[in-house]
Amino acid sequence: MMMMGKTWAEMGSSIAGLMFVLATLQQFFPHQLRTTLQEFLLAKLQQLSFVQKWSDRMVSFFSPHICITFPEFCGYQYNEAFTAIETYLSFKSSSKAKQLKASLVKDFKSLVLVVDENDIADEFNGFKLWWTLSVPKTQAVYNEEMSYYKLTFHRHQREIITKQYLNYVLEEAKEIQARNSQRKLYTNNPSGSWNGYKRRYMWSHIVFEHPATFQTLAMDPKKKEEIINDLIAFSKGKEYYAKIGKAWKRGYLLYGPPGTGKSTMIAAMANLLNYDVYDLELTTIRDNTELRRLLMETSRKSIIVLEDIDCSLDLTGRRKKMKEKMEDKETDPTKAGLTENEETSKVTLSGLLNFIDGIWSACGSERVIVFTTNHKEKLDPALIRRGRMDMHIEMSYCKFEAFKVLAKNYLDVESHNLFGKIKGLLEESNMVPADVAENLMSKSDIKDVESCLENLVQSLERDIKQKAKLKSEKNVFRPRHKFSYWVKFRNKIPTSSRMSTV
Structure with a gap:
């Protein structure tokens, strides 16, 4: 009892001393100075490793929940899990969410409702889960803050969530996308309008509603059937391409006079395969790096189109022409007579070929690449050789x-x-x-x-x-009088050298 009384006396003395110190600090130190000192001490304590470990253990001890984060981007590539979660939550949880966003989609009789809140609760096998969407206040820049989904659940549910629930979410997202899929037509924005590397700013899109099909395409039936069989074989060739060690892609060159149906052929391809279409405008791209970023952000099951490839950029002769002009003037590009595209665009033939048939071609799968041209003979042979443009399709005059x-x-x-x-x-x-x-x-x-x-x-x-x-x-042969040739020849001879006629 005496020991316990002594202990209580010492504790009371310590508390009294602490209260005295706090009272002294409040009396002699201004409020702003006290706040600054507190923040400084807390910051220093947080930098100590043992303090961080202790705080993490305390949080994990008192909090029974586990969090999994799904960022919008993983390195260079867009995180498909982020899109799948977004699709799942928008359509499956709209009946439970308190805040909804309504839009009228073409060809739909009623409004389409999607979730418009950042915190959504879900349930799986009787367990409760929480999804949270974190959006940065400012637009994200690559390798800096970006949007992400956070899944929170009880730690006792770890096995069920990681092995069953997440697979369930991905499969449900695929089915929802298949039921509500709308083909899209994308076009690349000028690089100056990009905000970070977000896909939504690199590409703009509208719903692709072109009605063209191979049944309505004006072409020889045998050639048409050959193209259809080739496209279907490609779409089913995942295992075959892996077996032979080639990237799962296919190149088509459409050439012929204007009005022969090259653009209609592309629309028929998209409708047959149910692929999105990416209309790539090379003249708005600054260099090969930006070209690579754009192409990396194209989705699977897509057709990448470069129309009038012979007119998009002078990929083979521009460098030589620019060098000659700059050597003549040795001043700014405008005085050298360079066009705007020649001043800004540095996309090269090698940069384009590297994505079509180089190492970067394996970074995306199930892609169809289509070039169109009115003048096949103007294209560099390296651009259209077999293996890059696997099938050359002549769109000729109407027969x-x-x-x-x-x-x-x-x-x-x-x-x-x-x-x-x-x-x-x-x-x-x-x-x-x-x-x-x-x-x-x-x-x-x-x-x-x-x-x-x-x-x-x-x-x-x-x-x-x-x-x-x-x-x-x-x-028509138009003969010329012999005297006219003599006059032209005589005029080229200096006057002093002309012989007098007798």
């Missing part, structure tokens, strides 16, 4: 088989007494499918098959006459 597809599409006819005449005219003319379709399109509400076909016959006859006229003008 009879392609015409029959257009007649079925526009006029709902499969045979007519003018078909024989049209077949002969198509063999002689160079009319593209777009011009044929324009003649078959009715100009009134009443579909007059006879007049539409007559208009096409007249247009074909005019085209043949024009073609023959141009050919005759090229073959």
Whole structure:
């Protein structure tokens, strides 16, 4: 008892001494100084390793919960788990959330409701879980603060959550995306408008609603069937590409005159495979690094399109041309006569090839790469060789088989007494499918098959006459008088060297 009384007396003395010190500090030290000293001491204590370990143990001892974080980005690549969680929570938890966001989607009869709150509760096998979305106050920059989902659950549920629940979330997200999938058409924003490396700022998109299919595509049926079989084999070829040691990608070169259906072919590919389309504009990209970032942010099951590749950038000759101009002027680029693209864009042929067929080509799977051009002969052979552009598809002038597809599409006819005449005219003319379709399109509400076909016959006859006229003008030989050649030759001779005529 005496010992206990002594202990209590010592404790009381210590508390009294502490109270005296605190009273003295409050009396002689201003409030701001006391606050600063407290913050300084706490900061120093937190830097000590044993203090951090002790605090972590205390938190884990008193808190029975475990947290798993799912960041929006993992290195260079977008974290697909983040998208899956976002999809799952938006559609599966909308019935439980207190705050919802409504939007009217095209072709939907009612409003679409999605979650519009950062904290969402979920339940799995009788267990309670909590999802929290953390969004930075300012737009994230690469390797700095970024958005992430945090999953919180009781530590006794670790096995069930990590082995069952997370797989359940991913599978549910896939099914939701499949049921509500809408193909998208993406285009790259100018690099100056990027805010960090976020996909939403690098690419803008709209819903892809092009109705073109291979059934409505004006092309020879045998060639069409060959392309369809190649696309389907590619989409099912994951194991085959892994077996032969190649990246799961396929390249298509579409070449031919304007109006032959190259863009329509791309739309038909997207609708057949159910892939998104990325329309890549090279002239807005500064250098190869930005090109790589853009291509790395394209999704799986996508078609990457570079239309008019011969006009997008002078990938082979621009460097030489720029060097020559700068050597002539040795001043600023504007005086050297360089265009805006030549001043800013440094995308090179090697940079483009490195992604199509180099090491970086293996960083994305199930991608179709399509080049289009009106002049195949202008392209660098290294750009279109086999293995990069695996299939070269010529989109040529309209022939009879392609015409029959257009007649079925526009006029709902499969045979007519003018078909024989049209077949002969198509063999002689160079009319593209777009011009044929324009003649078959009715100009009134009443579909007059006879007049539409007559208009096409007249247009074909005019085209043949024009073609023959141009050919005759090229073959005309125009002799020149011998005296005119002598005058030109004589004028080039200096006056002092001319011989006088007798």
